[in-house]
Amino acid sequence: MCEVTVKNFNNIFPELESVLKSAKLLAIDTEFSCLTASSNLENSLFDSPQDRYSKLRKTAQQILPFQFGLTAYIFDPDSNTYKGHPYTFYLFPKSSVISNVPFVSNASSFLFLSSHNFDFNKLVYEGIPYLNRAQEKEVQQEIESFTIGTNADSIVLEDLIERCCASVDNWINNDKDSETLILKDLEQFKYNYDLKYFCHRELRNRYKYLWTFDDNDGFKVQQLSPELYKDVIKKSKLNEELLFNLLGFTRLFRFLVSLKKPIIGHNLFFDLMLLIQHFETPLPKSYSAFKKTVNSLFPNIFDTKYVTFDVYRNVLKDKKKINTNLESVYLYFKDGPGRHLAAQSPFIELQGDNNCTFHNAGWDSFCTGYIFIRLAHICATEKCQSKRKFFMCNELLQAVSQFKNRLNIARGHLSYIQLDGEDPESRRPPRLIVEGLEKRPVDISKVASLLSSCGYVEVKPYSSNGHRAIVAVDNFGSARRILSQFQSHPDFRIQQYSFLRHSSAASALLW
Template sequence: MSEIDSSTFKQNFEDIKSNIKAAKFIGIDLEFSALNPLSNYAPSLFDTPKQRYHKLKKNVENSIPLQIGLTAFKFDADANHYVGKAYTFYVKPALFSHVNRYFHFETSSIEFLAFHNFDFNKCFLKGIPYMSRIQEEDLRRKLKNNEIYETNMNFMGEIRSCLDNVSKIVNEWYETATIGDILLLDDFSSRYQTDIEFKFCFHKFIRRNFSDIWIFPHRILTLNRVDAKELNELNDENDFNEEIIDSLLGFGKVYKLLVSLKKPIIGHNALMDVLILLTNFEGNLPDKYDDFKKLSTKLFPIIFDTKHIYYNIQRKNPEEKRCNNTDLKSLYEFFSDGVGRHLTKMDSTSIQIEGDKELIGKYHNAGWDAFCAGYIFIRLAFSEMCQKHPSGKIFMPTEYLRGMSQYNNCLNVIRCSVNHINLNGEDPPSIRPPYYVIEPQGNKKLDFMELTSALSAFGSIEIKPMSWKNSKALIAVDNYSSAKSMIREFNKTKKFKVQEYSFIRHSPIVRAALWSGVTLSGMTLLLLMVTNR
């Protein structure tokens, strides 16, 4: 594994690019600043897929990735062996003039990351910058039209003070410098490399005051006095605006590479990862749910969610050969060291991780989690293929992808009316239990505190009031086992009356319409009787 920040990104980019290009598929994972920062848009078992999308869209609008994990899985057919080259990227939004994001932090997210030893200093001091596609297009236009000035910078006061010092040094040197002379500005090298606003202002300052000086951003910032011919050649060969954009794009170059190559993406419980990627690297998510699906499949046509896949495949195995928990850590350990390693009689392909061994096993480090997601996918695909080809053959990565195609773009959804969404088309029907209507026995008001306490024994259950009199409530239950237990227990106590929800019997709109119909029918009959008399 390799941890990459702004100080190592540039020198490692070609290696990253080469490994992604050679990969058969890419494991991905994100750690982010907030999960559900807006309490009015909290997830619910009552949510339809469309409602859930709109809630998540609002929640991720101002959530940012802090760490992005990618693992490029390469395959050696002769050795039947996978190697995962894992990267953990520390990232942060770019800052330059009007490119200036605000975002949400959620206390629970901070505590969670801190508990897992997240390095916040590395993130914010050395994070790789990134911009969205919309921000990049806007910046290109403004730079091309010379609409950005030093006065637009966010820290112009500090930059101006620094440039005053530069001015004294350069002016003193320039008085005696001849063509070919150089000036080393070691004290300003680090800031020039890391502070893009300072870089822009420094460049403008030198161009405006010293027309025959060229800036060479070596390890030590270097100024060189050149003749007119060399100056023209350097101007032709270098595009400073493009250099600024390239610096601000940062991790966006990796994102663009993933989009252009269309490599299969493997994640675990991947919906939030996809939403946050699109929000931060494309721009605002589409307003329409169907347009989000189209955008997602256009950018990433193949996404596998190992949480969803395992949920479906586990039912093919006997009870004693199942993993009770479907979180990433439990599934990885189940398939690497537990019962899952030997689900088939055939020897499965070997899988190794490449890089810094000290980071191996550190869950919620995005690079390690990205490797785990890919590892689980390979084990699941092997198990599935062995059901169809029990002959001991070696399976190629393309066969894994074809064999798992029914799960392509099906992303797990937690606490919703459906257990996954289908980015390729129609979402599945709900497999949750029906809704139930609950009311107290006798002509009483429903005590919601008492009801909540009583329902807590039956797992994940949600309550929604149905009437302004608080005489009824709608109940959503996560699974049939809990629903049966709830009905059985409530029938024993005689305190509550529970019945399956019927749209015709229980919907206020339908009931109002029926009463309107009865009233209208009565009025019509009375009118006919009066007319006949």
């Protein structure tokens, strides 16, 4: 596992480019500041795809990605081995354009991450900066108008400039032998790029023939001859270097987009929304525009949450209820019955140290890719006449092509959305209608409590006078049990929803 922070990001970038170019599959995962921005944005069985997107969009606009996990899987056909190279990136905004923007979190999210050894100090002090395209444009405008860095705490900035100038004055007046001065006051701001940029510009403007530069030893000032001073001014790329550093992780995101390689994720819908919101462009209001945006960036996406459920039911023919969370599925295929469901399953090797925990984004991305390879091999074996065949990576991808660009929807009106086409018809259980007998109002909380004995339910009013409520359930068994157990209830009648009988719109048309 390779951990990447602002300290080593630029140095490791060439290695990343090389590994990603060689990879056949790229698995991703994110950890973020909060699951839901507010209680009214929580998932509901009543959510249409448009409803769910609208809710998640509002959440994505208010929370931050803290970690991004990326595993590049390189295939060795001679040994039938996939070598997974996992990386964990700590992310945190550094530009004053976005660093002062509030974000949503809560105590439970922090406690959850802490329980999985998340390093919050590393997040804040060593997180890699990023910008989406709108923020990049704003930074460019601030650079051109010489206002970049001035959004920082003015007291801190003024004090820092004065201390730096005092050090420079003392050096110029008293230290004639030293060619350069290291400004130790700036050591704590080593990765605060726009603040350092402001200091570069201020010091260069205040002192004639004095130049500032950064290297591994620190922030330095040096007195130059008039001739050399003119030369370095011509070669200065201070503005370009600032934008380069503030883009940070966005440069890797754009490189991933350029590769157009298969992207694998587990329950990927919200991860993709976060990536687009923070590294590409503010999420569009339109659900259809979002789908087009995703498909243009990543045309080959596989969601292992959806694939797992479908393969389990339709290929393995197992009708038992399954736990499709990442850890359970990984352990099922790693050490459980799933490991030997198909002969000649490829070897999968973790590159780097094995000191890994779930909910570390890098490790979770490795597990996601591992699950995908196992699932794809099962599908390929099922479709092949020979049950003991080695498969190339493109054959595995072909075997699961029916799942491409389908994103799992948890507890919604649909089980998945289709990024590159029309969404499917709903295959969820039918809605149920509860009507109060003798025109009595329906007690929503009481009905929800009663029906929950048959499984997970959601109940909400369905008429203005309170005589009706509509019920959504998460499986057909629950619907059957409810209709059976409550068919003779003394307070209400319950039946399957019918558009013609129960919809006010249909009634108006028929009338």
